[in-house]
Amino acid sequence: MKVVVDAFGGDNAPLEIVEGAVLAVQKNKDLEVILTGKKEEIEKILNGKEERIEIVDADEVITNNDKPTEAIRHKTNSSLVKAYDILKEREDVVGLVSAGSTGAVLAGAIMKIGRIKGISRPALAPILPTKQESDVIIIDSGANVDCKPVNLLHFALMGSAYYSIIYNKENPRVALLNNGVEEEKGNELVKETYPLLKNAPINFIGNKEGGDFMSGKVDVMVSDGFAANALLKGTEGAVSAVLSILKKSIKSHTLSKIGALFMKQTFNELKARIDIQKKHAGSPLLGCKKLVVKNHGSCKRLNICASIEQTMLLHKNKLVEKIEKSLANLEKAEVNE
C-alpha cells in the first residue's frame, strides 16, 4: 500500500516528517511511502534507510503566510502540490499525509482531489481524551465557521463512519453540541439540525453540553466549527491552566515538592492520558474523494507515523466508501419520505 507524505509541511519539517515515514515503513511491511520535497535534504536525513521510500523532488514550500488557493494554483513545484498531484494521478497511492498549512491542505484537497458527491465542504475531526477510557472526536473543528443544518448532518454521518473505524465500534454515540439537553434548546442552527440527526442512520443520543465533551458519554460531538473551536481550545486551555496552577503550587511548598516525587507514576499517567496528541494521528479531511490526513503543525515523528498508519487503516476499512454509502442511504430515505 502506498501513501504520499508532504515532507516539507509543518514546523518540524523535514526531519520529523522523514523520520516518521521511516518509522512507519519499519513497522508495516506492506507499506511504501513517497516523500515529496527537497531531494538532497531528504536523502541526508534518510542516510541509507530508503527501503520502500521513494523521493519526489519538489523545491518549493507552502507556508502559513501563503494564501491557500493561490499557493495551490501557483506553487506547482511545492512539496504539498506535488504530493496532491501524485495522490490524484497514481491510482495505487491511497492517501496523503501533511502537517502543512491547514488552509492550503484544505484548498488542495478541494481543488485537486474533490469532494464526495453531496458534501459541500470537508471537515476536520480531532481526537480528545475523556475521563473514562474512551476518546471523543469533535466535528467540525474549525474549517467551517458558518454552517447550515445540512452541513451538520453530513458532519454527523462522516464523524460516525470515521469513529466506528478507528475505534472499531459499531454505532458510536453521536451528540449535537448545545447549550442545554432539551430538544427545544439552542440557537436557530441546532434547532433546525436536531430533527435531521434524529432521522439520520446514526446512533443519535441527542443534545449534549460542552461539559459532557470529556465525560466519556459521547463518541462524536457534532458542531459548527466556531463553537467547536471555542470548546476545543477552551478545553485545552483549561487543562493547561490546571496543570500550571498545580506546578506553581508544588514549587512553593517543600512538603508538596516531596509529595510530587512520590507521585511520579501518577503524573506520568495523567500526562500520557491528557497529551493524547503526542502520539496520535492528525485528523482526516472527512468528505474528500481520497484520504487526506492533516497533522498539527507542531507534530513530531510519532504523529506522522500514526497518521500514515491511520491512512492505511481507513483505506482498508473503506472510509470513503462508507461515507458515500451513508449519504446514499440518506438520499433514499428522503426520497421515500
Place this chain on the structure above:
Amino acid sequence: MKVVVDAFGGDNAPLEIVEGAVLAVQKNKDLEVILTGKKEEIEKILNGKEERIEIVDADEVITNNDKPTEAIRHKTNSSLVKAYDILKEREDVVGLVSAGSTGAVLAGAIMKIGRIKGISRPALAPILPTKQESDVIIIDSGANVDCKPVNLLHFALMGSAYYSIIYNKENPRVALLNNGVEEEKGNELVKETYPLLKNAPINFIGNKEGGDFMSGKVDVMVSDGFAANALLKGTEGAVSAVLSILKKSIKSHTLSKIGALFMKQTFNELKARIDIQKKHAGSPLLGCKKLVVKNHGSCKRLNICASIEQTMLLHKNKLVEKIEKSLANLEKAEVNE
C-alpha cells in the same frame, strides 16, 4: 441599604438562602435585607436572628418546570414575583438576589423592572479563575444564543463596566471570542462585530481564542451565548476531567497515595483557586434598570452572602448609571461620525 432576597429560589432554599442573608447583615452594619417566601419557615430558620431582616410572606414557589413568562404573570404570590414587586415599588431597595430559575429571573427582570434604554436583552457574566492571579468574566454566558453585532457591542460595554467595579480596575482588557486572532478571522457575526468593538470606548485587545480564556491575558471575553456556553461548560468539564483522572490514578498506586498526603496544601490551593464558584457571588443581569443578581441554583449561604455584598458594591459604584453613560457616549460618537 436595602436588598430584597428571594428566599425560596434554588435547590438549597430556604435554609441556605436565609442563612446567607443572616451572614450578610452580620457582616454589613449598613445593610437591611427583605426576605420573600413562606413566613413561618423563614422564621423557624431565623430563630430570633431577625435584626435588620424583614419578612414578606409569599406562599407560592416558581420552579424550573414553570414557563418563565407565565409564571411571572400568574404566580403573583410567589417569592420571586413578590421580590420583584418590592424591587420595583420601593425606591430604597437597591437590588434583588435570587437563585431561582434563570428563565424566570430573566423574565421577571424584563417584565417588572425593564431594560436600560437601548439594551435589547440583559446578559449574564459569570466569573472564572485564570492561571494567573486575575479572574475573567464571559458575557453573555447563555441567555442570548442568537445574537447580532450590536448585542455583542452592548455585552462589551456592560462587561467592561461590571469588571472595572468588581475588580477595581480601570479599562479592563476586553476581547472578542474567535477561532483565530487575526482581524479577518471568524464567522459572520464576529467579523461584523470587530469594527464596532474597535471603535467603542473600551480597552479592546482584539480577537482571542478559547485557549486564551483562562490564560490571564483577558478580563472580559465577549461572545454570543451559544459559543460562550460551549467554552464555559467545556472549561468546567475539562477541569473536572483532569481532577478525576488524577484522583483515579492516585488511588491505584500506593506511592502516589503517600505522595498525595504530602501534597495536601497544594491540593487545597488548587481547589480554592478552581472552585471559585464556592465562595463567589452570582452574576448580575447586566442591562436592567435596577440591580438583579442571579445565583447558581445549587449555591450555598456563602454565595448568597457574596451576592448581597456584590449588590451593595455595584450600587455604591453606580453600575447602572455607568452602563447608561457608556451607551450615551456610544450614541454621541455615532452621531458625530
